[in-house]
Amino acid sequence: xxxxxxxxxxxxxxxxxxxxxxxxxxxxxxxxxxxxxxxxxxxxxxxxxxxxxxxxxxxxxxxxxxxxxxxxxxxxxxxxxxxxxxxxxxxxxxxxxxxxxxxxxxxxxxxxxxxxxxxxxxxxxxxxxxxxxxxxxxxxxxxxxxxxxxxxxxxxxxxxxxxxxxxxxxxxxxxxxxxxxxxxxxxxxxxxxxxxxxxxxxxxxxxxxxxxxxxxxxxxxxxxxxxxxxxx
Amino acid sequence: xxxxxxxxxxxxxxxxxxxxxxxxxxxxxxxxxxxxxxxxxxxxxxxxxxxxxxxxxxxxxxxxxxxxxxxxxxxxxxxxxxxxxxxxxxxxxxxxxxxxxxxxxxxxxxxxxxxxxxxxxxxxxxxxxxxxxxxxxxxxxxxxxxxxxxxxxxxxxxxxxxxxxxxxxxxxxxxxxxxxxxxxxxxxxxxxxxxxxxxxxxxxxxxxxxxxxxxxxxxxxxxxxxxxxxxxxxxxxxxxxxxxxxxxxxxxxxxxxxxxxxx
Numbered sequence: 001x002x003x004x005x006x007x008x009x010x011x012x013x014x015x016x017x018x019x020x021x022x023x024x025x026x027x028x029x030x031x032x033x034x035x036x037x038x039x040x041x042x043x044x045x046x047x048x049x050x051x052x053x054x055x056x057x058x059x060x061x062x063x064x065x066x067x068x069x070x071x072x073x074x075x076x077x078x079x080x081x082x083x084x085x086x087x088x089x090x091x092x093x094x095x096x097x098x099x100x101x102x103x104x105x106x107x108x109x110x111x112x113x114x115x116x117x118x119x120x121x122x123x124x125x126x127x128x129x130x131x132x133x134x135x136x137x138x139x140x141x142x143x144x145x146x147x148x149x150x151x152x153x154x155x156x157x158x159x160x161x162x163x164x165x166x167x168x169x170x171x172x173x174x175x176x177x178x179x180x181x182x183x184x185x186x187x188x189x190x191x192x193x194x195x196x197x198x199x200x201x202x203x204x205x206x207x208x209x210x211x212x213x214x215x216x217x218x219x220x221x222x223x224x225x226x227x228x229x230x231x232x
Numbered sequence: 233x234x235x236x237x238x239x240x241x242x243x244x245x246x247x248x249x250x251x252x253x254x255x256x257x258x259x260x261x262x263x264x265x266x267x268x269x270x271x272x273x274x275x276x277x278x279x280x281x282x283x284x285x286x287x288x289x290x291x292x293x294x295x296x297x298x299x300x301x302x303x304x305x306x307x308x309x310x311x312x313x314x315x316x317x318x319x320x321x322x323x324x325x326x327x328x329x330x331x332x333x334x335x336x337x338x339x340x341x342x343x344x345x346x347x348x349x350x351x352x353x354x355x356x357x358x359x360x361x362x363x364x365x366x367x368x369x370x371x372x373x374x375x376x377x378x379x380x381x382x383x384x385x386x387x388x389x390x391x392x393x394x395x396x397x398x399x400x401x402x403x404x405x406x407x408x409x410x411x412x413x414x415x416x417x418x419x420x421x422x423x424x425x426x427x428x429x430x431x432x433x434x435x436x437x438x439x440x441x442x443x444x445x446x447x448x449x450x451x452x453x454x455x456x457x458x459x460x461x462x463x464x465x466x467x468x469x470x471x472x473x474x475x476x477x478x479x480x481x482x483x484x485x486x487x488x489x490x491x492x493x494x495x
Contacts, residue, residue: 007471010453010464015445016433016477022396059476123438125396162394212479213285213397 021063022125024210025082025115026203027108029101030093031135031170032073037095040136040170040194045093047196054204055085061204062086064127064211068111072104073097082115098140102147105133105181109153112163127210132203133167134191138174139181151181158183168199190229198227240490241276241361242454244462247483248469250429261285262427262483263294263354269306272315275362277305280485282374282427284353284401289345293352296337297402301358304330319360322367324413331371331407338403349403356402357388357425359416361487366416366423371407373399373428375435377442379451380417384442387416390431399428422451422488429480430469454488461486 030044048069055061067088069080074097080088112129119126131154141147157163167188169175178188191199205222249260261283268276281297283290308326312318338352355372368376370388378385391410392399400410416423424447426434434446454461468474469482 007468007473009467010457010460011449011468014449014468015443017436017443017446019432019435019437060479125392125437127397128395 020122020124022127023066023119024064024127024130024207025066025068025112026130026132026207027068027070027112029070029072029104029108029131029133031099031137032071032093032095033099033137034073034096035136041093041095043194043196044134047200048090050197051200051204052085052088054201055207058208061208061211065207066115068108070104070108070111072100076100076103076107078107078111081111099135099137100141100146101133101135101139101181102141102144102150105131105150105153106146109157127213128161128164130164130166134170135167135178136170136173138177142177154181155183189224192227192229195227202227241487242458242490243485243487244454244465245483245485246462246465246469247481248466250478250480250482251475259291260481261290261294262481263291263298264483264485265298265302266485266487267302267306269309271306271310275309275315275319275360276487277302278359278361278423278425278485278487280357280374280425280427280483281402282355282372282481282483287353288351289347290352290354292341293338293354293403296341296352297334297354297356300330300334300337301356304333305358305360316362316365319362319367320365320415322360324411327369327411327413328408331402331411335403335407352403353401354403355399359423359425361420361423364418366418366420367413368416369411369413371400371402371411373431374426375431377424377434377447378416378420379422379447380420384444384447385417386440386442387414388412389440390428420489422486424450425485427481427483429478429482430484433474433477450486451488454486455491
């Protein structure tokens, strides 16, 4: 649409107000535990690159979506704090250690909250934030306060419509454990093989839809059939 | 106060379908209009409504809102011994029956069509202008902007929830608690009402004031060239530079006092 001839009519002297774009913060919470080593991790990284490329290419999503990446394996860390898709510089991921999923969700939630406070301070409008978790294992911190807190964050956030949480199970991930974390209305989805690319293309489309959404719009996301083992 | 009996207004309503709606084959779900109640010379009623993007019968909902505004206000004016005085005395309590009527009309329509009331969700922007008084009302987002004595102001402001793209609708149960209404300037020289697709380019959101650079040329155009103003505004709203700023439907209602008529 940018190739069209620019407007040059009687209203060409109009000056538009300059307001910051409303933002949609999305935290990717990625499993880099030892079992992800090899092909799964490579596919995951390629998928993330697809997501960044596609979002950067979209005129609205590139201005509105902000992504952060939390990784969990031998440590839990904020690998990349919230920036626009073209500015995400994800260090090469390596797979080690256990699956401290609860701690990762808690860290992602705290990053989302910090971002939200920043939006509020700067008077920037924002969409409901997203958290998107990918794992191939079962939580190894289930007996710690982190896990309990993570479950509370997701369930309360969803109930109060403050958060949209998605979990995707890779390979042999324990979905029954994962579903305890998930909001009851949106159980975990199972990735077909290592179709990370299709998954991230779906996420791109979904985030684009949010960034274009109109008042009161209900979330009706694109079908997950390209990557989800059981079609919803 | 002297009442100019020959005050008249120039007006135009322009709607364009948002690029996202266009791509999905959804029609423009904004409805807007202007009415001149027969019982009250020199008085003009304005209404605009934005059907919720998610609602199945959004356009019908918006039509109900606009039609209800015209019907309700025309009723009040026709019953008043002096319609201009009635406009000066308009207040919240006069509009509560309007919201009740919008809700019951959408419920009836929903029942008949096997839908829910929420399927008809739509915002309300309503105004009444007389030669020497004005009144504005709003439920939800979008906004009214008024020019009087060369000064721009907003008698209402877009209402929204914590998150972008969430708002209140005129047929919701809580519409009355979110109703903004009150008198505007006595002598409006120009008025613009618009749906949320235009907010970000027409309002300085942090300062909560209208963008003068937006409304100056707009009002000037309608004053100078009323015949082509509508066409120009549509071309402008549909231009690539504007389409890339907002995916939403965009509607803009503009009214200017006709200065060529002695008033």
